[in-house]
Amino acid sequence: MPSKALPPITMEAVYAAPGYLFRRMQQIAVSIFMEECKAFDLTPVQYAALIAIHTHPGIDATRLSAVIAFDRSTLGSVIERLQAKDLVERKPAPEDKRIKLLYLTKQGAVILRDIIPVVERAQARMLEPLKPAERKALMGLMTQLVDLNNEASRVPLRAEDALEHLGKAG
Amino acid sequence: MPSKALPPITMEAVYAAPGYLFRRMQQIAVSIFMEECKAFDLTPVQYAALIAIHTHPGIDATRLSAVIAFDRSTLGSVIERLQAKDLVERKPAPEDKRIKLLYLTKQGAVILRDIIPVVERAQARMLEPLKPAERKALMGLMTQLVDLNNEASRVPLRAEDALEHLGKAG
DNA sequence: TGTTGATTGACAGTATACTTACGATCTAGG
DNA sequence: CCTAGATCGTAAGTATACTGTCAATCAACA
Numbered sequence: 001m002p003s004k005a006l007p008p009i010t011m012e013a014v015y016a017a018p019g020y021l022f023r024r025m026q027q028i029a030v031s032i033f034m035e036e037c038k039a040f041d042l043t044p045v046q047y048a049a050l051i052a053i054h055t056h057p058g059i060d061a062t063r064l065s066a067v068i069a070f071d072r073s074t075l076g077s078v079i080e081r082l083q084a085k086d087l088v089e090r091k092p093a094p095e096d097k098r099i100k101l102l103y104l105t106k107q108g109a110v111i112l113r114d115i116i117p118v119v120e121r122a123q124a125r126m127l128e129p130l131k132p133a134e135r136k137a138l139m140g141l142m143t144q145l146v147d148l149n150n151e152a153s154r155v156p157l158r159a160e161d162a163l164e165h166l167g168k169a170g
Numbered sequence: 171m172p173s174k175a176l177p178p179i180t181m182e183a184v185y186a187a188p189g190y191l192f193r194r195m196q197q198i199a200v201s202i203f204m205e206e207c208k209a210f211d212l213t214p215v216q217y218a219a220l221i222a223i224h225t226h227p228g229i230d231a232t233r234l235s236a237v238i239a240f241d242r243s244t245l246g247s248v249i250e251r252l253q254a255k256d257l258v259e260r261k262p263a264p265e266d267k268r269i270k271l272l273y274l275t276k277q278g279a280v281i282l283r284d285i286i287p288v289v290e291r292a293q294a295r296m297l298e299p300l301k302p303a304e305r306k307a308l309m310g311l312m313t314q315l316v317d318l319n320n321e322a323s324r325v326p327l328r329a330e331d332a333l334e335h336l337g338k339a340g
Numbered sequence: 341t342g343t344t345g346a347t348t349g350a351c352a353g354t355a356t357a358c359t360t361a362c363g364a365t366c367t368a369g370g
Numbered sequence: 371c372c373t374a375g376a377t378c379g380t381a382a383g384t385a386t387a388c389t390g391t392c393a394a395t396c397a398a399c400a
Contacts, residue, residue: 022192213355
């Protein structure tokens with residue numbers, strides 16, 4: 001019997017593929033974030049790190065990488081940049097010489113407070129072209145998909161598990 | 171009158187934000203792509219470049235960057251790597267000494283043909299956790315959103331406009 | 341107790357992704 | 371024709387994002 005005909009190779013197929021749409025949307029999201037937050041000189045990842053350190057003072061780099069779903073290797077340089085800007089400080093843990101604990105500086109807390117409404121505006125702008133009901137539907141589907149695909153990309157720990165040792169409930 | 175109370179700063183707010191979900195989904199998508207295509211040693215961007223060069227033989231780097239929504243600067247190194255793997259060749263354009271035209275090599279065409287079904291499987295895996303109707307809805311919304319946000323990130327030319335000089339209709 | 345095994349932060353290496361800038365070249369207006 | 375501006379590829383610089391590996395340290399078990 002004849003083999004099935006191969007579909008033609010077109011850019012249209014690429015443009016309709018999930019991978020392309022996710023990559024493109026990530027580009028757009030970063031671009032909007034950077035534009036809105038220009039005055040703060042903070043990247044999306046640096047922002048996420050500040051939030052997590054604020055929420056979990058005294059967290060170490062490995063657990064932070066789990067909380068913000070960010071590679072442990074790269075996180076080192078992110079922290080360095082936040083340290084260079086005096087937004088974050090690292091203190092050696094007395095009970096474990098391997099670990100360095102992370103804290104926001106006063107300046108870091110101030111910047112975080114000031115940038116939050118700006119980030120909210122950026123987040124809103126990303127979805128602005130859609131109607132309210134569509135925004136809600138999209139966020140629901142994305143939340144589901146990211147959650148169900150969680151193990152597909154290398155995140156060493158689930159965020160909740162990562163924080164058990166801190167004795168924090170939320 | 172009293173100022174509105176600030177919402178509390180939580181990681182939950184970050185996890186529900188569009189920017190976080192888009193970044194996370196992009197990580198997952200790349201991870202699934204790389205896992206499926208391990209044997210071919212091709213990245214998602216390299217794959218998109220091969221498709222575009224196949225679809226538009228003799229395209230130059232600047233137009234290619236518009237077609238695959240990829241930064242012009244970075245594309246240089248992507249092409250270098252494809253050239254090093256003998257998948258792509260560059261020929262100087264006789265009528266314009268600035269331009270180098272891009273073509274697939276025979277080996278590039280073979281790899282492209284072989285990798286396409288593997289990429290399809292990767293694309294399917296990204297959406298697998300969702301029900302068919304949900305997949306369709308998500309892709310519809312993402313297509314809309316990327317399309318309507320197109321100018322938000324710096325893509326120098328719309329893909330269609332970029333190709334006018336080639337005298338190609340599609 | 342003493343050594344195996346796991347964990348932590350750091351580093352090297354590769355590949356996006358973006359910003360500017362720059363020389364070579366082309367094109368259009370005068 | 372000839373110069374002002376645009377475009378081409380390239381490069382330098384910054385910041386993710388991932389793969390590995392490594393020494394120092396810790397924890398747990400024989």
